[in-house]
Amino acid sequence: MTAAVASMAAKQHEITLLTRDGQRRPILCGEEENLLAAATRQGLTLPSLCREGSCGACHARALEGEYQLGPHSTSALSAEARERGEILLCRTAPRGPLTIVVEQDLAAMEAPAPTERSAEIVALERLTDDTVRLELQLSATAEGSGIQFEPGQYVTLTLPAGGVTRAYSIANTANWEGRLEFLIRRQPNGRFAHWLASAQLGEPLQVCGPNGSFVLDEASLSPRWFVAGGTGLAPILSMLRWMGELQAPQPARLYFGVNDESQLFAMEVLRDLQLQLPQLQLEICLWRPQGEWQGFVGTPLAALERDLPEALARGEQPDLYLCGPPALVTGVEQLATSLGLAERLRSERFLPN
Amino acid sequence: MFCYQCEQTYRSDHANGCATSRGVCGKDAQTADLQDLLIHELKGIACYAKRARELGSVDNTVGGFLLYGLFTTLTNVNFNAARFTALLQEAATLRERTQQRCTAAAQQQGVAVGPLAAPAHFVPASELGQLLQQAPQAAITVGLQEVGEDVVGLRALILYGLKGVAAYAHHARMLGQESDEVYAGVEATLALLAAEPTDADQLLEEALALGRLNLKVMELLDAGNTGSFGAPQPTQVRLTPVIGKAILVSGHDLADLAALLEQTAGMGINIYTHGEMLPAHSYPELHKYPHLVGNYGGAWQDQQQEFAAFPGPILMTSNCIIEPQPRYRQRIFTTGPVGWPGVRHLENHNFSPLIQAAQALPGFTTVPEQEEQITIGFGRSAVLGVADSVIEAVKAGAIRHFFLVGGCDGAAPGRNYYTDFVRQTPQDTVVLTLGCNKYRFNREPLGSIGEIPRLLDMGQCNDSYSAIKVATALAEAFECDLNELPLSLVVSWFEQKAAAVLLTLLALGIRNIRLGPSLPAFITPTVLERLTAAFGLRPITSAEADLAAALGRSAA
Ligand SMILES: Cc1cc2nc3c(=O)[nH]c(=O)nc-3n(C[C@H](O)[C@H](O)[C@H](O)COP(=O)(O)OP(=O)(O)OC[C@H]3O[C@@H](n4cnc5c(N)ncnc54)[C@H](O)[C@@H]3O)c2cc1C
Ligand code: SF4
Ligand code: SF4
Ligand code: FES
Numbered sequence: 001m002t003a004a005v006a007s008m009a010a011k012q013h014e015i016t017l018l019t020r021d022g023q024r025r026p027i028l029c030g031e032e033e034n035l036l037a038a039a040t041r042q043g044l045t046l047p048s049l050c051r052e053g054s055c056g057a058c059h060a061r062a063l064e065g066e067y068q069l070g071p072h073s074t075s076a077l078s079a080e081a082r083e084r085g086e087i088l089l090c091r092t093a094p095r096g097p098l099t100i101v102v103e104q105d106l107a108a109m110e111a112p113a114p115t116e117r118s119a120e121i122v123a124l125e126r127l128t129d130d131t132v133r134l135e136l137q138l139s140a141t142a143e144g145s146g147i148q149f150e151p152g153q154y155v156t157l158t159l160p161a162g163g164v165t166r167a168y169s170i171a172n173t174a175n176w177e178g179r180l181e182f183l184i185r186r187q188p189n190g191r192f193a194h195w196l197a198s199a200q201l202g203e204p205l206q207v208c209g210p211n212g213s214f215v216l217d218e219a220s221l222s223p224r225w226f227v228a229g230g231t232g233l234a235p236i237l238s239m240l241r242w243m244g245e246l247q248a249p250q251p252a253r254l255y256f257g258v259n260d261e262s263q264l265f266a267m268e269v270l271r272d273l274q275l276q277l278p279q280l281q282l283e284i285c286l287w288r289p290q291g292e293w294q295g296f297v298g299t300p301l302a303a304l305e306r307d308l309p310e311a312l313a314r315g316e317q318p319d320l321y322l323c324g325p326p327a328l329v330t331g332v333e334q335l336a337t338s339l340g341l342a343e344r345l346r347s348e349r350f351l352p353n
Numbered sequence: 354m355f356c357y358q359c360e361q362t363y364r365s366d367h368a369n370g371c372a373t374s375r376g377v378c379g380k381d382a383q384t385a386d387l388q389d390l391l392i393h394e395l396k397g398i399a400c401y402a403k404r405a406r407e408l409g410s411v412d413n414t415v416g417g418f419l420l421y422g423l424f425t426t427l428t429n430v431n432f433n434a435a436r437f438t439a440l441l442q443e444a445a446t447l448r449e450r451t452q453q454r455c456t457a458a459a460q461q462q463g464v465a466v467g468p469l470a471a472p473a474h475f476v477p478a479s480e481l482g483q484l485l486q487q488a489p490q491a492a493i494t495v496g497l498q499e500v501g502e503d504v505v506g507l508r509a510l511i512l513y514g515l516k517g518v519a520a521y522a523h524h525a526r527m528l529g530q531e532s533d534e535v536y537a538g539v540e541a542t543l544a545l546l547a548a549e550p551t552d553a554d555q556l557l558e559e560a561l562a563l564g565r566l567n568l569k570v571m572e573l574l575d576a577g578n579t580g581s582f583g584a585p586q587p588t589q590v591r592l593t594p595v596i597g598k599a600i601l602v603s604g605h606d607l608a609d610l611a612a613l614l615e616q617t618a619g620m621g622i623n624i625y626t627h628g629e630m631l632p633a634h635s636y637p638e639l640h641k642y643p644h645l646v647g648n649y650g651g652a653w654q655d656q657q658q659e660f661a662a663f664p665g666p667i668l669m670t671s672n673c674i675i676e677p678q679p680r681y682r683q684r685i686f687t688t689g690p691v692g693w694p695g696v697r698h699l700e701n702h703n704f705s706p707l708i709q710a711a712q713a714l715p716g717f718t719t720v721p722e723q724e725e726q727i728t729i730g731f732g733r734s735a736v737l738g739v740a741d742s743v744i745e746a747v748k749a750g751a752i753r754h755f756f757l758v759g760g761c762d763g764a765a766p767g768r769n770y771y772t773d774f775v776r777q778t779p780q781d782t783v784v785l786t787l788g789c790n791k792y793r794f795n796r797e798p799l800g801s802i803g804e805i806p807r808l809l810d811m812g813q814c815n816d817s818y819s820a821i822k823v824a825t826a827l828a829e830a831f832e833c834d835l836n837e838l839p840l841s842l843v844v845s846w847f848e849q850k851a852a853a854v855l856l857t858l859l860a861l862g863i864r865n866i867r868l869g870p871s872l873p874a875f876i877t878p879t880v881l882e883r884l885t886a887a888f889g890l891r892p893i894t895s896a897e898a899d900l901a902a903a904l905g906r907s908a909a
Contacts, residue, residue, distance in 0.1 A: 022375065111679035144664075144714040148683035150695075174683045176713030218695030219381055221434050221481050246697065249435050315482060 013094040018063065021105040029094050034070070036089035044109045046102065047212050051090045053077075055353045057212070058089040065098035075326050075351060104213045114209045117141060119180065121203050127265035130186045131231060132196060138178035138207060146176035151216060151242035152235040152321075152348070155180065155209030159195050166192045167353050169235035169323070170210070173242045180207065183234040183266070214323065214348035216242070222319045222344070223251035227300045227332055229324025230258055233266060235348055236323055244276035252277065255300035257285035257328070261293065301331040308339055322347040354385035355494055357874040358513050359428040360763055360847045369874035379676045380432055386488035387437035388426040390477060392512070393491035394444040395422050397472035399543030401451040404466060406537055410458035415451055416536030417526060418443070419543065423519035424690040428848040429653065429673035433692035441477050441484070470547035500551050502877050507556035508546060509875035510852065514563050515542050517853025520671065521815050522570045523690070527608040528577030535573065538566040557883065564856030571818035571857070578607055582636035585732035585812060590634045591647035592725040592796075595623060598716035600707060601649055601663050603627035603656070604670030605813055607639065609688055612702040613668065614642045622711045625649040627659075628673070629789050632812035635730025651792040652762035660685065664717055666710035672848065684710050727795055731785075731809035733819035737826055742804060744830050747839070751802050752783055754904060755840040757820055759787040760854070761847030767870035768793065771845055773896035775799070775808075779904070783807055788814035790845040817854045821861065835863055841903035842866045843893065846873070859888050869893030
């Protein structure tokens with residue numbers, strides 16, 4: 001290779017990361033490299049899981065510039081999203097200078113990389129046929145016994161035998177005891193699910209995190225509307241509990257959807273939470289109730305289709321927090337976009353990883 | 354938003370002031386607007402409180418709220434918009450209550466309440482969007498087109514000075530020191546601003562009157578501090594950590610520190626001071642706690658690195674807080690007027706969450722081999738205790754000159770001036786210091802003149818009161834005017850407490866103060882000209898030239 005060719009291959013483009021808090025952070029990235037790797041190399045921590053275009057964790061948007069998007073799953077990035085200039089950082093290589101809008105605050109990107117810790121099961125409770133509540137006790141490290149994270153973030157859990165690593169959102173809030181609580185739906189034929197079916201108290205797991213940018217916009221005074229499908233309740237429960245701890249004044253309502261009565265869980269927890277957070281309104285949505293259900297019948301999306309336009313007409317502009325199965329997330333995203341609320345929506349998808 | 358209250362305000366060739374969606378300090382537009390509205394409401398409350406006082410009806414809890422409300426709007430104190438929406442509601446209720454009390458008092462006396470300024474009739478909207486639409490009428494720049502920037506700047510000088518006064522008065526109040534005179538003064542100043550005065554001469558007079566009020570307030574705070582914790586004594590303070598669990602306490606509120614020391618006694622947790630809390634070590638009733646082990650870190654602008662490295666929780670009791678970084682966001686706590694969205698806030702000295710965090714975090718497990726210490730605690734009683742030898746040294750020519758180099762620190766590069774200045778002071782001069790500006794030079798080995806150390810740390814910025822007392826005593830001893838003393842003031846400002854202290858110094862007739870690193874953006878050239886003519890107030894230039902000028906010789 002001649003020197004000229006080598007320098008061309010090594011050509012570094014100037015990439016400007018526009019952060020959620022409106023700051024600009026320049027990085028350099030070669031054409032052979034992806035943006036996620038380049039950012040990591042330059043000391044920034046951006047959310048990522050699979051690093052191969054299938055989980056959607058590294059989602060961002062290109063504002064201007066030329067780039068090449070490598071192979072990826074359409075559930076991580078739909079064709080429409082692609083059309084709109086949305087990208088997956090782990091699959092994007094620059095072809096010139098780029099401006100990229102990322103979903104993180106600069107400070108969060110400059111935070112230390114997530115750490116690895118060991119933990120053991122201290123509670124394992126069946127909530128419904130396919131939903132369990134898992135509680136872990138982390139072992140103390142040189143950094144102390146507690147666990148610090150922002151409500152809404154997730155960790156990855158690695159099974160004792162190794163090999164299987166899955167992301168799970170934390171359902172409780174940061175604490176000094178080192179306790180982590182999860183709400184997990186047992187995926188049929190799932191590998192983690194399989195292990196969970198016979199897991200015993202005291203069994204060890206490796207925990208890595210925290211990670212993720214599905215967190216509260218703490219500075220916003222707008223009403224907070226939370227939308228959860230199934231175990232998508234986990235990160236939202238963390239946010240609501242945090243609001244309770246802080247005695248946050250923002251109006252809050254939760255749309256929590258499951259298929260039918262038999263799949264309902266955490267109702268007691270939610271009602272206890274209302275004591276701490278009296279402004280919290282609950283809308284439990286059953287898609288196909290089996291008995292005489294007094295509440296809303298339909299998906300949370302249907303409930304939002306009813307309530308959001310009304311709220312907007314009243315001049316209320318809620319912040320939307322959304323977590324659950326991809327179909328729900330996509331549906332609500334489309335609704336929010338059509339109502340001009342795309343900027344106010346934050347979401348997490350429980351994609352296979 | 355528009356805000357130009359502090360030294361780091363956005364400056365450009367054509368305009369000064371933070372006016373985009375976020376101030377240089379990190380305050381967002383929404384919070385800034387809500388703060389303006391709160392000030393507007395406080396003016397309204399003050400109109401009634403002042404009138405009621407004239408009519409013989411006094412309620413000093415109103416004054417307490419005014420102090421607290423003003424304090425929350427100082428630079429680097431409260432960034433939590435949600436806190437301000439709550440305060441706006443509280444203020445509206447208090448305004449109504451005060452109005453009723455005032456009306457009742459007027460009826461009793463058979464007189465009219467009388468016409469009151471617009472803020473007395475202001476009703477805040479209950480909905481956020483509408484509330485924010487009301488903000489322009491509360492902006493500091495109101496009437497700029499009609500009255501011009503000199504008048505707006507002078508109003509700002511008074512409002513910002515008043516914020517500083519309120520902060521000190523709040524600390525004094527927390528230590529049980531209050532006075533009718535102070536509350537009346539605060540109410541009168543707010544009522545004055547409510548009326549949007551336009552006469553520059555009157556405004557300058559009022560600014561100086563506020564300076565005199567601040568002297569009274571600093572005296573109260575001094576009485577609170579020394580009354581509760583004893584007179585400061587020269588004390589060695591460790592700057593290096595010790596092994597063990599640790600809590601860091603920052604800000605100015607000694608009452609908070611005292612409560613925490615009491616709650617953690619015998620628990621094996623060490624307490625460290627940070628920033629303006631350093632002087633705490635010199636008070637006997639705080640120093641007596643063996644677990645108050647030392648000072649950690651420097652001035653406020655270094656906190657993001659320092660707090661990240663501190664192996665325990667942090668308590669912010671007043672300014673200066675800046676955006677908590679993820680590395681310590683979960684272990685920083687605010688109390689009193691301080692706030693940051695999403696950061697845990699502790700009230701009423703309930704520090705158990707802080708203590709729990711300290712127990713869970715590792716604390717210091719290694720410490721540097723070389724222990725480092727400095728000496729602080731040269732308040733007025735310590736200095737006046739050796740007044741005879743000081744006077745002797747001056748008369749014998751061993752001390753040629755005193756410099757008071759103090760005030761706030763900040764991130765601006767120009768602040769190196771103060772380090773250079775102190776380093777270059779000749780061997781036969783003494784440097785007095787106070788405020789967090791001292792971190793720029795308080796580890797310098799300046800030596801001593803006989804028994805007298807060449808660097809005397811007098812305490813917090815409010816301990817300017819001590820400095821004034823010392824200067825006054827020296828002037829008496831030498832039978833001269835304050836301005837005839839061999840004393841030069843080199844003041845560093847950052848926020849509104851410094852504005853209050855500056856007004857006090859001017860009100861005392863102290864001349865030739867050097868002010869830096871840059872002049873307040875709200876002091877217009879015309880106003881500066883007047884201040885220079887009346888008081889010789891001028892900006893710093895270079896350490897060499899300013900030193901030479903102070904010592905009465907030309908720069909080499
Ligand atoms: C950021 C993040 C946070 C998450 N938080 C939670 C949480 O709090 N609670 C929770 O229950 N899950 C959560 N998940 C999903 C979780 O990580 C696993 O994907 C899920 O538990 C399945 O793991 P498994 O090993 O049991 O199944 P696998 O062995 O990975 O998969 C088995 C089969 O099921 C399919 N499959 C796996 N997951 C899904 C899915 N979600 N929808 C449709 N088909 C699927 C796979 O394609 C495969 O065919 C989260 C995912 C992400 C990316
Ligand atoms: S306090 Fe200072 S930095 Fe913050 S907005 Fe006001 S002028 Fe700007
Ligand atoms: S002296 Fe001024 S800048 Fe320094 S900590 Fe105190 S208030 Fe803040
Ligand atoms: S990390 Fe990029 S899609 Fe998973």
